[in-house]
Amino acid sequence: MLDYQLVRSARRKTLLLQVKQGKVTVRAPLRLPLAQIKTFINDKSAWIKQKLAEQYLTSQQSNTVKPMVFTHNSILFYLGTEYRLNIEYAQKSIVHIKQSSITVVLSYRQQKNLKNTYDLAQQVKKSLAVFFKQQLHNYLLENLPILASKCQLSPKFYKIRFYKTRWGSCNSRGELNFNYLLMLLPSWVIDYVVVHELCHLQQLNHSLMFWQLVEQHYPDYKAAIVWLKTHQQRLIW
Numbered sequence: 119m120l121d122y123q124l125v126r127s128a129r130r131k132t133l134l135l136q137v138k139q140g141k142v143t144v145r146a147p148l149r150l151p152l153a154q155i156k157t158f159i160n161d162k163s164a165w166i167k168q169k170l171a172e173q174y175l176t177s178q179q180s181n182t183v184k185p186m187v188f189t190h191n192s193i194l195f196y197l198g199t200e201y202r203l204n205i206e207y208a209q210k211s212i213v214h215i216k217q218s219s220i221t222v223v224l225s226y227r228q229q230k231n232l233k234n235t236y237d238l239a240q241q242v243k244k245s246l247a248v249f250f251k252q253q254l255h256n257y258l259l260e261n262l263p264i265l266a267s268k269c270q271l272s273p274k275f276y277k278i279r280f281y282k283t284r285w286g287s288c289n290s291r292g293e294l295n296f297n298y299l300l301m302l303l304p305s306w307v308i309d310y311v312v313v314h315e316l317c318h319l320q321q322l323n324h325s326l327m328f329w330q331l332v333e334q335h336y337p338d339y340k341a342a343i344v345w346l347k348t349h350q351q352r353l354i355w
């Protein structure tokens with residue numbers, strides 16, 4: 119049986135399960151029979167274990183936060199999944215993804231200009247930036263029209279660029295900017311960011327009206343925000 123804290127309250131009408139910082143809390147109506155609560159927890163035990171495992175992992179990771187290093191065998195996010203970075207050399211430079219690794223192939227000519235490991239890391243980072251830009255370009259080419267028609271909001275123009283601290287932006291001329299590091303996120307979170315910026319075409323602020331609009335076009339937006347918050351330490355370039 120799982121370890122949990124039971125909190126009963128007269129005002130509560132339904133059972134509520136919370137998993138926070140590795141602790142399980144069950145909130146229950148005052149007079150609900152214990153057997154019923156136990157069955158409820160039993161039914162949810164797989165979900166609880168999954169949550170506990172996730173939270174354990176995140177707490178481990180946030181204890182060992184290091185900025186991305188771009189060295190051979192370091193870990194990198196791509197579409198929300200961890201990949202091992204593989205650095206190789208060949209005639210032509212290219213980046214490709216296979217199974218669980220992202221391979222950055224540098225050309226022999228690039229290799230000649232590298233004086234130390236810092237140079238190498240910078241070159242790898244540059245290659246990945248070019249690759250992510252291209253990938254995001256393809257992603258938006260396919261998905262932006264779909265999301266725009268769903269929201270019935272269309273940008274005049276959009277650009278892909280690098281931001282240190284934001285995923286996208288919108289200005290009063292109806293132009294959107296997207297950070298190419300969006301490629302680090304799972305596609306459903308990328309879609310949230312796109313919808314968020316599209317909604318700014320109608321509401322250029324973060325008012326209640328704006329968030330209602332976001333919710334209307336992307337009902338699960340809170341989960342996306344949580345994903346971004348939970349992983350923010352791992353998304354720093």
Ligand SMILES: [Zn+2]
Pocket residue numbers: 314318323324
């Ligand atoms: Zn915004």
